Each structure stands twice: as structure tokens, then as C-alpha cells.
Amino acid sequence: MKQVLFFLLLSNSVFAAELHGPHTHGEMELLVQWQAPNLEITLVGSAHDLIGYERDPRSAKEKKALRKFDQKYDPLELIKTNPESKCEFMQGRSVSDMFSATSHKHSLLDKAHAHIVGLKDHVDFMLKFKYECQSAPEMNINIFSRTPSIKKINVHNDMIDGPIEIVLTRKNNLYLVQ
Numbered sequence: 068m069k070q071v072l073f074f075l076l077l078s079n080s081v082f083a084a085e086l087h088g089p090h091t092h093g094e095m096e097l098l099v100q101w102q103a104p105n106l107e108i109t110l111v112g113s114a115h116d117l118i119g120y121e122r123d124p125r126s127a128k129e130k131k132a133l134r135k136f137d138q139k140y141d142p143l144e145l146i147k148t149n150p151e152s153k154c155e156f157m158q159g160r161s162v163s164d165m166f167s168a169t170s171h172k173h174s175l176l177d178k179a180h181a182h183i184v185g186l187k188d189h190v191d192f193m194l195k196f197k198y199e200c201q202s203a204p205e206m207n208i209n210i211f212s213r214t215p216s217i218k219k220i221n222v223h224n225d226m227i228d229g230p231i232e233i234v235l236t237r238k239n240n241l242y243l244v245q
């Protein structure tokens with residue numbers, strides 16, 4: 068199975084309004100939207116859990132954790148689908164105010180700068196992955212080994228802040244899409 072990886076990193080906060088996680092440290096929210104053949108996965112977690120801090124990065128270690136975010140949370144490693152479903156990864160992106168804390172420009176004429184984040188509020192990361200599958204897959208969510216502080220993932224089918232359908236844990240991390 069050949070998979071396509073288009074990973075796009077957005078360094079602005081335009082999409083911050085899309086983050087609707089209730090933001091409880093130790094938990095992640097997972098939205099699964101399946102309409103054959105399209106599968107869309109949205110994961111929201113706290114910066115505290117995903118990179119270990121929740122304000123602008125200060126030490127070299129903190130800067131590295133942010134820079135390597137997309138490697139640590141590579142969608143092809145993070146979520147495994149069963150081969151029978153023949154899922155193909157199509158697109159992924161990660162969105163967070165945290166990325167604005169790295170040096171960036173808003174336009175070519177702009178001066179490079181970094182924003183201060185996390186002074187007044189918590190900071191989330193949102194990961195969105197798109198797949199095409201021949202049938203509804205079984206997903207193995209492999210985040211617990213990467214981020215030991217996460218104890219559970221609340222799975223939603225309707226909206227990311229809607230009713231919880233099932234709770235995944237380290238021991239029970241399989242989710243059958245329906």
C-alpha cells in the first residue's frame with residue numbers, strides 16, 4: 068500500500084477558532100467523520116501534554132520539541148488502519164497558536180518576529196488527517212506511547228465538543244469506525 072504524505076504546517080493562528088477541545092490535561096479529543104470513501108480525523112490535545120509546556124518556548128529543548136512536532140506526531144505512525152480497509156493517507160495538517168511562537172513573517176515585507184503565547188490561556192494543538200478508504204477501517208491510535216501523560220482519548224462522531232461515544236485508553240486503543 069502506497070501512502071501519500073502532504074503535510075502542511077500553518078504558522079499563523081487564523082484557525083485557532085477551530086479548536087474546541089475542553090482542554091483537560093491528560094485527555095485528548097478525537098473526532099471521527101466517516102462518509103465512504105472519506106475519513107476525516109481531528110485530534111485536539113493540550114500543549115502541556117503534547118510538547119511538555121504551554122507558553123512561548125524558552126530553552127533549546129522546548130524550542131526543539133515545537134520544531135519537531137510534526138515528526139513526533141507523524142500521522143502515518145500515530146494512526147494505523149487495518150490493511151483490509153485499504154486506507155490511503157491523503158492530507159494532514161497541524162494547527163496551534165503555539166506555532167506563532169516560532170520566528171515567522173506574515174508577508175515578504177514583514178519583519179520576522181515571534182508572538183508571546185499562553186500568558187492568559189491554555190494552548191491546544193489540533194491535528195487534522197484525511198484518508199480515503201475502501202471500507203470502514205479499524206484504527207489503532209498510537210499516541211499513548213509517545214505522550215505518557217495522556218491517559219484517555221474521548222471519541223466523538225458528531226462534533227469535537229459533542230457527546231462522547233467511547234473512551235480510548237493505553238490498553239484499549241482500537242477504534243472501529245462505523
Ligand SMILES: [Zn+2]
Pocket residue numbers: 167171172173180181182
Ligand atoms: Zn506574527
Ligand SMILES: [Zn+2]
Pocket residue numbers: 090092113114115121189190
Ligand atoms: Zn493547559
